[in-house]
Amino acid sequence: MDFFKYLEDDLNISLNKQQMEALKVSGKKVVLEACPGSGKTTTLVSRNAYLILSGIAEPSDILTLSFSRASARDMEKRFYSLFGSLIHSPVHFSTIHSFCYGLLKYCAKKYILHVPELLEGKQDGRKLKILRNICFSTSNEYLSDDALEEISNGISLVKNKLIPPQNYKSEYRDFPLIFEKYERYKNTNNLIDFDDILSLAYSVLKSDESICAGYAARKFVHVDEAQDVSLIQHKIIELLSKNGSLFMVGDTDQSIYGFRGADPEYIVNIKKIYPDAKIIKLEINYRSTGCIVEMSNNFIMRNAYRHPKRMETFNEKGKYPEYIAVKDSKAQVSKVIKLLADEYKKKTAAVLYRNNLSGIPLVYELIKNGTPFYMRDNYSSFFRHPVIADVFNFFHFSQSPEDIECFKKIYYKMGAPFPKTCISYLESIDGRYRNIIISLFDVYWKNSYMQEHLFRIKKAMKKIRRSKPSKAFEIIMNDLSYGEYIKRNAGFSTVFSTLKQLADGAKTMPELKKRLMIVKKEIERSYRMSSDAAVCLLTLHGSKGLEFDKVILIDLIDGHFPSEKSLDNAAAAGKRMLYEEEARLFYVGVTRARSEVYLIAPEKLDGKAVNPSRFIKRFLDPVCSFPAHWN
Structure with missing residues (x-):
């Protein structure tokens, strides 16, 4: 059959010259650099079909791997919807992790071994719970979910980059010890995590020649999202493709998972690794308008760490992306709601953000407006965060100053150096009818320093009791010195600020609690919705x-x-890797749009003046003029 005629006549797929080359190309190592909206998935699944229907390969000769489950599912679904009537034998589409897990199960069956229990997956949060206990036993410090996630990412990065844990520069001094304890815990309890799947599979492929030969027998190995693949994954792919042809699809301008060990350097330096490697580029964007394509192009070309290419489009020029300065976070929410209006019924829309908590204040307003929305994350860690418990405990204690159990949860978070002995004293007296702060005045009647603190706390509690939630938050932060406490804990300030935004307009703390429950319920419901049917609230990564x-x-x-960290690194040591990854993240965000892009920056955050992101100017130049103080 004439495959390309079949594509055009029967499937209405008309390939451009670059896509056609990608289907036909031969060679041991090929990289397809595909810009956003260039039809890379259609190209990749069509290449699979071309190889089979042209008699070059059998379905069993082709292995197609991807970084994410969504990509693997999408490719498989697309392949069978287009070519399922012609190709009846199965073609293997899989994530790299799933493929390696299958390899381990095969080894276990062959050698009559037991595959350890997988720690991650069905039991959400189990890994963080183990890490929390390990961290507490190591440093006697309670860490937030955000901090634990950072440590978890560090462990993942160490394994994916194949580096010793002591060589990893972590903000946590005890990281090597935490790493060691975590490994020991898994070994003792017969557990493995996702990263262990890769490590074990790599070890098997390196050491067992018969298994490696069997798994490397395929003629063609295709890899999607190659820019997000880590060093250990590249090493596994090398072994799987050593006897065949390796075809990698990716975009160095969209590599955004460095914190997990993604290694775009492999693709950027492919010619150094394989001098005979071929590089093909898909540079035509079928998604976005001319303005979005042109400005995205100019933005990303300032990055040094990339394969040079120039994105083009045949779409109309369209309207220019728009920068909107707003007074504060509250004004930002109002502006977003106005931009969405009823258009979600006619157009698809997404609100994107860097920090995963930025979407939560929007949720309540969308609920009030009756606007359906979709969130990919369920945000369970936010609703169980200790900061939220603290805020409601402060309020409860202001109403019930005799509650010793409540006081035990907050006494060390109010800027007063209460020793633990004061708790023992309070528990020894009949405090059911006594104000705890008054009781402590009796303890510290000779200590003027502690009396000052007690007067401050007593006064603050009285004000909290009489205030609306939005005002109570200011009192908690400033008068109770809770602001000093949360500064010492990574991520706590962001949670406090997010809760404060939700409190805006609430008349009482019970009303705020009810509002929180509504938001939690709606987020959980939206999590199960289709992303096609609503306004999407997503992180830029998501x-x-x-x-x-x-x-x-x-x-x-x-x-x-x-981030401050990426700016500091770039300025102090000229290390632009992290900064350039953040630029790529911005690029990913704006290139999601077909026709409209809006960039919103608050002028104040928590009452303090802030500067708009320098990425705004870099993206909009020379369309807009900006104040001289802008970077």
């Missing part, structure tokens, strides 16, 4: 691979996005 008519980027604040 938006990858998706597209919408209208895209709104929020919280574009310098020091947040790009």
